[in-house]
Amino acid sequence: MEQLTEKLIHILEENARYSVSELSSMLDVDEQKISTIMEKLEADGIICGYKAIVDWDKFSDAHVTALIEIKVTPQRDAGFEEIAEKIMEMDEVESVYLMSGGFDLCATVQGKTFKDVALFVAKRLAVMDNVISTATHFVLRRYKELGVALLNKQKDDRGVMSL
Amino acid sequence: MKPISELINPSVLEIKPSGIRKFFDIAESMQNVISLGVGEPDFKTPWHIREAGIHSLERGHTRYTSNRGMEELRRAVTDFMKRKYDLTYDYQSEVLITVGGSEAIDACIRTFISAGDEVLIPEPSFVCYRPITELAGGTPVIIQTKEEDQFKLTAAQLREHITDKTKMLILPYPNNPTGAVMRKKDLEEIAAVLKDTDILVLSDEIYAELTYGGERHVSVAEIDGMKERSIVVSGFSKTYSMTGWRLGFACGPAAAIDQMNKIHQFGIMSSPTTSQYAAIEALKNGDHDISDMREEYDTRRKFIVNEFRKMGLHCFEPEGAFYVFPSIQSTGMTSEEFCEKLLMQKHVAAVPGTAFGACGEGFIRVSYCNSLKNLRTAVNRIKVFLKGE
Structure with missing residues (x-):
């Protein structure tokens, strides 16, 4: 059962749009069972959502992502949690991680222009209590996103038929 | 002066190009x-x-190897055969590294088959198998396996086709195109028929590591009394996704490998050196690659x-290889008609x-060497095709 669940997670992680019927074919179990496992994974918060992987650069120029290193003063009792929670509440923030190494928190932030993002950092992030410093790194080009190659996709060079 | 087309060896002329070309x-x-x-x-x-191959080039390993293949590789092959199938071969005398499994098949058939010999296929x-047998002057004798027998070769069928001219049996399992496998019991039944004959076995086990359903592949050489009269052919193409490297091997009794090596040495000299270095890495550190790929294929x-x-x-x-072999008889079309229409109408x-x-006839070979994403699109197109839309 655990093996089946893990396999199902891997398949959905690769492509969340398979139908229950298709998943039942892949895993060789009935559809009811697939639905039950998926519902449980969602209820347990193991599967947190299903989203499209978008290459915004192909759609318009008005999309900027930045990775922001944040150094903070951890608080007594709350540690990094409270500040991380405050940061994650902001709509511009796409993800927040607690990091090992030279800084404490890492946030990815999305905006329409470089200036938007820079101002967000200056006006909202950097001024927060307990934030000691920030460093903003803009993403210039995305090669791969969530395991999917966005650039230079390799063509299948095998030909169509061989025995 | 005759045109060059009239100078061609009649045996070669007789090889028919595949009708579906x-x-x-x-x-x-x-x-x-x-x-x-x-x-x-x-x-x-x-x-x-790949890196092991690249590294060998960087170090300038660009010369011939020994005819039989590098000693380190032959040792790695015998370790692999022991580890996977509990078969013991001597790396010095019982292994030949070839240019793909195909060269091993060619060398083996030519080593044993001459005019008048019958080869069971x-x-x-x-x-x-058929054209190589014909080139060697032998007579291919076809045994038509049946879906009701899971496309296995049965002892009864084998017995029926043996004559006093039968020299060799080809055992192409796990099978391309059906995906059929021969389990231990099936092989024991075949061995029982061969026991009192002088027929040798050429076992093409190139898909051996792609066997599904929990049970591992069993080689015919593991069956009592069969190792002494079997040549086992395998390779790196399917096991490690190394088709373009062109590397395979044959394991068998020294007396057979010695003679096969003669053909190999004059026709090939030695198998590609870069590929041999890569293959050593594959055999030594690639078991997890096999299981990862097998799981995905499954x-x-x-x-x-x-x-x-x-x-x-x-x-x-x-239960083996990477093909399924569905019957399309219910559509009323022939295999070729079905494939042609599917191609033309649904791409x-x-x-x-x-x-x-x-x-x-009545079946099509479907290879699942393609991403799930593409397989899914293909399946949806076939669904529509079958509905006649």
């Missing part, structure tokens, strides 16, 4: 085709294996088989079963 050419010329027609893995050779199967296999069954196509349970390429022998 034209169909293949059409498929190759079409755009946006999803191919279920490819007989090679879609995975790239795992990086650490179960079909449907890969297409090389998901695809289940997907394709179950989806075909849901469409109402009868589909035999393939999905599959191979008519008849490409692998007359008894493949």
Whole structure:
């Protein structure tokens, strides 16, 4: 059962749009069972959502992502949690991680222009209590996103038929 | 002076180009085709294996190796055969490294077969055994396996086809195109028939590591009394996704390997050196690659088989290789008609079963060497095709 669940997670992680019927074919179990496992994974918060992987650069120029290193003063009792929670509440923030190494928190932030993002950092992030410093790194080009190659996709060079 | 076309060896002239070549050419010329027609893995050779090849070039290992192949590689092959199938071969005298499994098959048939010898070939199967037998002057004797026997060679069929001229039995399992495998019990029955004969076995086990359903592949050489009269052929192409490296091997009794090495040494000299270095890395550190790829293939296999069954196509349970062999008899079309229409109307390429022998009529070979994403699109197109939309 655990093996089946893990396999199902891997398949959905690769492509969340398979139908229950298709998943039942892949895993060789009935559809009811697939639905039950998926519902449980969602209820347990193991599967947190299903989203499209978008290459915004192909759609318009008005999309900027930045990775922001944040150094903070951890608080007594709350540690990094409270500040991380405050940061994650902001709509511009796409993800927040607690990091090992030279800084404490890492946030990815999305905006329409470089200036938007820079101002967000200056006006909202950097001024927060307990934030000691920030460093903003803009993403210039995305090669791969969530395991999917966005650039230079390799063509299948095998030909169509061989025995 | 005669034109060059009149100087060709009649045995070569007699080899018929495959009838479906034209169909293949059409498929190759079409755009946006999803191919279920490819007989090679879609995975790239795992990086650490490629790196070993690159590293050997950087160090300047660009010369011939010994005719039989590098000693380190032959040792790694014998370790592999021991580890996987509990077969003990002597790396010095019982292993030959060849240019793909194909060269090993060619060398083996030519080593044993001369004019008048009969070679038993179960079909449907890969297409090389018959022409190579004919080139050697031998007579191919086809055994048509049946779906009701899960496309296994049965002892009764074998017995029926043995004559006093029978010299060799080809055992092409796990099978291309059917995905059939011979389990231990099946092989024991075959061995019992061969026991009191002088027939040797050429066992093409190139897909051995792609065996599904929990039980491992069993080599015919593991059956009591069979190792002494069997040549086991395998290679790196399917096991490690190394088709383009062109490397395989044969294991068998020293007396056979010695003679095969003569043909190999004059025809080939030695197998590609870079590939041999890469293959050493594959055998030593590649077991996890095999299990990762096998697991992925297995998901695809289940997907394709179950989806075909849901469409109402009868589909035999393939337990090896990377093909499924559904029956399309219920459509009333011949294999070629079915494949041609599917290609023209829905841009999905599959191979008519008849490409692998007359008894493949009524079946198509579907390769699942393609991403689940593409397999899914192909399945959806086939669904629409079957509804006649």
